[in-house]
Amino acid sequence: MLDVIVIGGGPAALSAALNLKIRNKSFLVLGGNEKVTGLMKAPQVDNYLGFKEISGKDLLESFKRHAEGMGIEINQGKAYNILDMGDYFAVNAGSEYYDARSIILATGHGKANYLKGEREYLGKGIGYCATCDGPLYKGKPIAIISENEEGEEEANFLSEICAAVYYLPAYAAQPKLKEGVKLLRERVLSIEGDGSKVNKLVAEQSELQVNAVFIIRNVIPVSQLIEGLEMEEGSIRVNRSMGTSIPGVFACGDCAGKPYQIAKAVGEGSVAALSAVKYLDGKSLE
Amino acid sequence: MLDVIVIGGGPAALSAALNLKIRNKSFLVLGGNEKVTGLMKAPQVDNYLGFKEISGKDLLESFKRHAEGMGIEINQGKAYNILDMGDYFAVNAGSEYYDARSIILATGHGKANYLKGEREYLGKGIGYCATCDGPLYKGKPIAIISENEEGEEEANFLSEICAAVYYLPAYAAQPKLKEGVKLLRERVLSIEGDGSKVNKLVAEQSELQVNAVFIIRNVIPVSQLIEGLEMEEGSIRVNRSMGTSIPGVFACGDCAGKPYQIAKAVGEGSVAALSAVKYLDGKSLE
Numbered sequence: 001m002l003d004v005i006v007i008g009g010g011p012a013a014l015s016a017a018l019n020l021k022i023r024n025k026s027f028l029v030l031g032g033n034e035k036v037t038g039l040m041k042a043p044q045v046d047n048y049l050g051f052k053e054i055s056g057k058d059l060l061e062s063f064k065r066h067a068e069g070m071g072i073e074i075n076q077g078k079a080y081n082i083l084d085m086g087d088y089f090a091v092n093a094g095s096e097y098y099d100a101r102s103i104i105l106a107t108g109h110g111k112a113n114y115l116k117g118e119r120e121y122l123g124k125g126i127g128y129c130a131t132c133d134g135p136l137y138k139g140k141p142i143a144i145i146s147e148n149e150e151g152e153e154e155a156n157f158l159s160e161i162c163a164a165v166y167y168l169p170a171y172a173a174q175p176k177l178k179e180g181v182k183l184l185r186e187r188v189l190s191i192e193g194d195g196s197k198v199n200k201l202v203a204e205q206s207e208l209q210v211n212a213v214f215i216i217r218n219v220i221p222v223s224q225l226i227e228g229l230e231m232e233e234g235s236i237r238v239n240r241s242m243g244t245s246i247p248g249v250f251a252c253g254d255c256a257g258k259p260y261q262i263a264k265a266v267g268e269g270s271v272a273a274l275s276a277v278k279y280l281d282g283k284s285l286e
Numbered sequence: 287m288l289d290v291i292v293i294g295g296g297p298a299a300l301s302a303a304l305n306l307k308i309r310n311k312s313f314l315v316l317g318g319n320e321k322v323t324g325l326m327k328a329p330q331v332d333n334y335l336g337f338k339e340i341s342g343k344d345l346l347e348s349f350k351r352h353a354e355g356m357g358i359e360i361n362q363g364k365a366y367n368i369l370d371m372g373d374y375f376a377v378n379a380g381s382e383y384y385d386a387r388s389i390i391l392a393t394g395h396g397k398a399n400y401l402k403g404e405r406e407y408l409g410k411g412i413g414y415c416a417t418c419d420g421p422l423y424k425g426k427p428i429a430i431i432s433e434n435e436e437g438e439e440e441a442n443f444l445s446e447i448c449a450a451v452y453y454l455p456a457y458a459a460q461p462k463l464k465e466g467v468k469l470l471r472e473r474v475l476s477i478e479g480d481g482s483k484v485n486k487l488v489a490e491q492s493e494l495q496v497n498a499v500f501i502i503r504n505v506i507p508v509s510q511l512i513e514g515l516e517m518e519e520g521s522i523r524v525n526r527s528m529g530t531s532i533p534g535v536f537a538c539g540d541c542a543g544k545p546y547q548i549a550k551a552v553g554e555g556s557v558a559a560l561s562a563v564k565y566l567d568g569k570s571l572e
Contacts, residue, residue: 011335018333046356047304047305047308048336048552049301066336257526259557259560261560266335267551270547271550
């Protein structure tokens with residue numbers, strides 16, 4: 001049982017990890033795919049105090065060097081689901097499960113551009129982790145909509161299990177797919193069903209009869225990560241201590257609201273970590 | 287008329303200034319005496335992301351280099367009072383007055399260890415700026431209690447105007463005082479009066495008959511800087527946008543509450559600046 005799991009790998013997550021390390025807590029950073037951090041693409045950052053005219057990439061490098069120099073490891077795993085077990089939290093990271101007494105969400109600014117039908121059929125044929133739920137659809141036709149190359153591996157894996165696998169990439173690069181996977185370069189219009197489960201994916205030029213649709217997003221909408229998390233204008237509602245509506249769950253950085261600034265993310269990461277420490281200390285006194 | 291006056295010279299103030307500069311606003315940073323910034327004394331800082339094992343002094347140096355490199359000047363002036371003029375704010379910085387459409391408070395963690403009688407007689411013989419109010423006590427006996435060497439100059443100045451000047455330093459260094467100033471190395475117990483004005487300063491071994499007492503603090507209690515500022519547990523009450531109870535006044539860093547962390551101060555400074563920019567843009571549209 002860990003003290004804390006930090007979900008994210010950007011500035012807020014690293015700042016939180018730094019403070020957890022200094023406070024001698026056991027923790028895991030589920031950093032996901034670093035390529036998707038928006039900071040990587042910033043040509044020049046001027047307003048993170050202490051670094052003048054630095055590229056986003058170099059700034060992130062110096063953040064990572066600092067964290068790694070303190071002995072912090074960043075796990076490339078991605079959190080798909082967090083279950084509140086009452087006394088602790090269980091995090092599903094695809095093929096692995098981790099338990100912790102508290103959670104720090106630092107998932108960044110996930111644009112929640114839900115597909116039509118996505119919210120209605122989530123858990124009723126729509127999922128975010130093909131590896132996790134795919135085997136339930138053995139011998140059935142399924143579709144994978146993917147924002148990044150991670151989806152390819154999942155499609156290839158499921159092509160050996162499912163009757164048909166349709167792959168709809170939402171990125172430019174040419175996917176490397178096994179022969180059994182059917183590539184469709186079409187915009188998805190909606191996911192439909194009979195009210196209780198998915199039966200159709202409607203794309204611009206095709207209608208696919210499928211029993212499941214997996215959506216591989218760069219960032220999973222944070223409100224889907226954990227049940228009962230109160231949101232406010234698309235961001236996680238937090239108080240000044242970065243506490244969320246769920247005791248033991250803290251949030252920081254872009255996922256906790258505007259402005260989307262590195263300095264804000266770093267500052268909030270440190271506050272979230274110190275609040276988590278306080279929460280854990282309080283629990284251990286119970 | 288300036289867009290913003292930033293009160294403070296620490297990490298929160300510099301971060302706010304950085305963002306105001308980038309947003310092309312006109313502003314003044316009243317940094318006060320840099321020696322009093324607590325960060326200067328930190329032997330090692332480990333949890334400001336990007337800098338590993340750096341001394342507080344070196345970190346502050348790199349912050350200043352960044353700010354100065356962006357063309358930001360830090361004025362050594364100290365704000366004594368801020369008046370809400372309805373449409374703008376007037377800041378009294380001793381011998382100078384400045385006007386601005388909004389204010390960012392970044393005054394740090396001022397320990398409000400009020401002296402006995404201080405709050406009762408504030409404005410009734412007790413003041414924080416001897417240069418400002420001293421001339422009102424021409425020919426009268428006064429006392430100066432000072433937390434730092436700034437008080438010496440004020441004592442020397444008033445020794446030419448007042449009937450008697452008592453100087454009670456609350457610091458170790460030997461004060462450089464003119465002959466007319468009476469040095470007393472005693473702890474102050476209380477300031478007393480007749481209910482409407484000060485008439486006595488009681489120290490450990492002396493009772494001084496005085497008409498005024500000037501208290502020169504490293505940090506003026508922020509609640510005394512501006513009328514009507516709502517506080518919460520000794521800190522300025524702020525919302526997530528760093529807005530205070532007074533429209534157009536923002537606060538950031540230690541004065542806006544715990545934890546007292548550099549990363550938090552820097553993050554909040556950037557948020558306060560962006561909120562001030564939004565406030566100013568809204569006003570200019572009116």
